[in-house]
Amino acid sequence: MLGVHPGVLVVLVLLISAFISPVLDQFKFKRFSIFAIGVSGIVFALSIITILRVNSLGVEYYHFGGWTPDKGIEFIFGELEALMLLLVSGMFFVVYIYNQKKIRAEISKHLRGWYFTLAFMLQASLSGLILTNDLFNMFVFIEISALTTVALISINENRDTVFASIKYLFLTAVGSSSVLFSIGLIYLLTGYLNMDLAGMELIELAGMYPAASSMAMLFMFFGLAMKSALFPLHIWLPDAYYSAPTISTAIMAGIVGKAYIVVFIKVFYKVLSINFFEQTNLANITVIMAGIAIIFGSLFAIGQTKIKRMLAYSSVAQIGYIFLGIALATESGLTGGILHIINHSIIKTLLFLTVGVIIIYTGAENIIDFQGAGRKYPFTMILFSLSALAMVGIPPLNGFMSKWTIAMGTLEAEKPLYLVIIILSSLLNGVYYLPIIIQSFFGGDEELGYNWEFKRLGFKIILPLITLAALILLIGIFPSYPINYINRIVFSLIS
Amino acid sequence: MIDIVVHPNIYYFASIVLFLIGFYILLTHPNLIKKVIGLNVMDSAIFFFFVAVGFVSDGGSPIVEAGSEALTVNPVPSGLMLTGIVVSVSVTAFALAIIIKVYQHYGTINVEEIYVVRSEREC
Amino acid sequence: MINLFHFVLILTLIVVVISVAKIKDLLSAVILFAVYNLIMSLLWQQMRAPDVAITEAALGAGVTTVLLVAAISKTGRLEK
Numbered sequence: 001m002l003g004v005h006p007g008v009l010v011v012l013v014l015l016i017s018a019f020i021s022p023v024l025d026q027f028k029f030k031r032f033s034i035f036a037i038g039v040s041g042i043v044f045a046l047s048i049i050t051i052l053r054v055n056s057l058g059v060e061y062y063h064f065g066g067w068t069p070d071k072g073i074e075f076i077f078g079e080l081e082a083l084m085l086l087l088v089s090g091m092f093f094v095v096y097i098y099n100q101k102k103i104r105a106e107i108s109k110h111l112r113g114w115y116f117t118l119a120f121m122l123q124a125s126l127s128g129l130i131l132t133n134d135l136f137n138m139f140v141f142i143e144i145s146a147l148t149t150v151a152l153i154s155i156n157e158n159r160d161t162v163f164a165s166i167k168y169l170f171l172t173a174v175g176s177s178s179v180l181f182s183i184g185l186i187y188l189l190t191g192y193l194n195m196d197l198a199g200m201e202l203i204e205l206a207g208m209y210p211a212a213s214s215m216a217m218l219f220m221f222f223g224l225a226m227k228s229a230l231f232p233l234h235i236w237l238p239d240a241y242y243s244a245p246t247i248s249t250a251i252m253a254g255i256v257g258k259a260y261i262v263v264f265i266k267v268f269y270k271v272l273s274i275n276f277f278e279q280t281n282l283a284n285i286t287v288i289m290a291g292i293a294i295i296f297g298s299l300f301a302i303g304q305t306k307i308k309r310m311l312a313y314s315s316v317a318q319i320g321y322i323f324l325g326i327a328l329a330t331e332s333g334l335t336g337g338i339l340h341i342i343n344h345s346i347i348k349t350l351l352f353l354t355v356g357v358i359i360i361y362t363g364a365e366n367i368i369d370f371q372g373a374g375r376k377y378p379f380t381m382i383l384f385s386l387s388a389l390a391m392v393g394i395p396p397l398n399g400f401m402s403k404w405t406i407a408m409g410t411l412e413a414e415k416p417l418y419l420v421i422i423i424l425s426s427l428l429n430g431v432y433y434l435p436i437i438i439q440s441f442f443g444g445d446e447e448l449g450y451n452w453e454f455k456r457l458g459f460k461i462i463l464p465l466i467t468l469a470a471l472i473l474l475i476g477i478f479p480s481y482p483i484n485y486i487n488r489i490v491f492s493l494i495s
Numbered sequence: 496m497i498d499i500v501v502h503p504n505i506y507y508f509a510s511i512v513l514f515l516i517g518f519y520i521l522l523t524h525p526n527l528i529k530k531v532i533g534l535n536v537m538d539s540a541i542f543f544f545f546v547a548v549g550f551v552s553d554g555g556s557p558i559v560e561a562g563s564e565a566l567t568v569n570p571v572p573s574g575l576m577l578t579g580i581v582v583s584v585s586v587t588a589f590a591l592a593i594i595i596k597v598y599q600h601y602g603t604i605n606v607e608e609i610y611v612v613r614s615e616r617e618c
Numbered sequence: 619m620i621n622l623f624h625f626v627l628i629l630t631l632i633v634v635v636i637s638v639a640k641i642k643d644l645l646s647a648v649i650l651f652a653v654y655n656l657i658m659s660l661l662w663q664q665m666r667a668p669d670v671a672i673t674e675a676a677l678g679a680g681v682t683t684v685l686l687v688a689a690i691s692k693t694g695r696l697e698k
């Protein structure tokens with residue numbers, strides 16, 4: 001179609017829509033949400049075409065302007081990139097369908113066109129970040145996504161948002177500077193900015209210049225860990241998730257954090273080879289930091305009074321799981337890590353969407369106010385319970401499969417302490433999720449009787465929730481399809 | 496020109512010293528505008544590092560006529576830095592806009608005093 | 619074996635940055651920051667990168683200084 005790969009059209013369509021939105025706002029366009037659903041639907045269809053094409057034809061490259069890879073920028077369409085592109089496009093599509101009526105009213109009326117400009121640019125930069133094979137192009141997309149994420153947090157001005165966004169802006173700018181410094185060191189060593197070519201050169205150069213190579217790896221690790229909120233660099237996360245409006249929180253929790261982890265996998269497995277990562281003991285340090293993140297994230301979540309902060313600390317713990325799987329560098333560990341990226345994205349988005357319904361429709365912000373919410377909104381709380389149980393890791397839901405695979409990875413790498421940590425943290429997860437579920441259905445002091453809310457919420461809010469819940473059940477009951485696909489990715493990354 | 500004898504990697508040493516001083520300003524001063532200045536110094540030091548990567552001593556300007564074999568400077572890193580400088584200015588502008596909003600909501604731009612105001616509000 | 623002029627410029631850069639860190643009056647710190655950007659731009663011209671030097675002179679010494687002075691005029695002038 002048009003002589004280009006459909007994946008390139010994804011970034012192009014999103015950028016054009018991002019620039020059309022303010023023009024439409026000038027002409028007093030009223031139906032922004034339908035425009036957003038249309039554009040993200042087109043992008044979702046393009047990403048499905050991409051993944052089907054990668055499945056049948058294999059890895060493809062697209063060179064911009066016809067330049068060869070050692071001089072120009074190229075996009076790579078491999079298995080990992082197609083899968084993550086499908087995840088990003090699908091999650092944005094689902095969140096835009098959810099953006100109806102009262103939920104849309106959280107953002108003030110004159111800012112709605114600009115909100116979609118920012119959201120389209122964020123999606124364009126995240127898609128470009130995943131697809132690119134050039135280091136400096138990756139840095140430019142990282143900067144675009146950092147600025148638009150801060151703007152999405154601070155779209156409503158109140159005391160909490162302003163404080164959270166300035167904190168996030170400083171920390172993410174420090175992270176970007178570190179990544180840029182590391183890219184400069186890699187260019188100084190190898191002379192290439194392309195990821196494949198620089199990786200091939202660094203395999204032998206890392207032995208000849210160990211100081212410069214390890215400094216490049218350390219700065220890249222610091223920058224990307226700051227952006228992915230690995231403990232102890234997670235301090236921007238609770239304030240940012242708590243104060244942003246509901247759709248922004250769902251976008252940030254489900255999509256933005258995962259894109260930076262995908263960048264981490266690509267850089268640390270392709271450019272800086274995994275043997276070097278293990279030789280300098282940075283892999284051990286990452287495993288220890290991930291273990292601490294798993295335990296302390298759950299411990300901090302237990303003592304929270306506001307529901308969105310509790311979910312934010314739960315995110316910190318789950319990101320620890322993903323980094324544990326990645327840093328173990330065994331086959332099962334990496335498979336479990338990538339599967340947990342997909343699972344956590346679906347589960348966390350569903351959690352934030354259901355909690356958003358209850359916060360906006362009843363005004364409940366604290367956990368204590370959730371008593372009896374299960375009788376006023378039973379369908380929403382059923383879906384909340386389903387995703388909370390998936391997060392704890394109960395079979396046959398999808399959270400169990402990824403945690404099981406990561407546990408197998410810890411046994412393969414001969415670190416059985418982390419198996420104990422995984423089991424312990426599953427118990428801790430249960431401590432703070434289960435009381436909410438029980439209190440919402442059986443607590444409170446009103447009369448017992450269920451008030452099904454399909455008419456009150458409408459079809460367009462129920463549909464995304466049902467879709468995500470169906471995905472949770474499907475991936476849990478038939479895990480062999482995603483795991484076979486991810487095994488192909490892991491085989492090409494590790495070998 | 497007058498030459499003096501120092502280590503040939505002095506450009507890289509200077510850029511790392513400037514990076515560390517900028518990071519120190521960002522970390523220790525509690526005033527938000529000083530933190531923005533520190534962030535800018537950090538970014539400038541990294542751009543200096545990149546341009547020094549491309550510098551060849553005794554190299555001429557990178558204007559090449561066909562067939563000539565003169566030694567020129569590598570123009571690729573300095574081309575990348577044009578993007579970097581613009582990104583740094585955008586981040587500075589955005590941070591200053593949010594800082595003005597912080598002053599309107601909290602009445603101070605000292606980070607320690609902001610924490611005191613927030614903890615008083617929680618109780 | 620480097621040029622004496624480059625060496626003097628680098629030493630001036632480090633002295634200016636340390637003084638930016640120490641000064642409590644924010645307006646003086648911003649003007650010294652403009653001096654820092656100017657010397658950086660001069661150094662890049664000496665290293666045969668004229669496009670970066672022009673961009674830095676326009677953006678760093680021009681736009682960033684104006685933005686910082688505007689921000690200081692709306693908030694306090696002295697760092698406590």
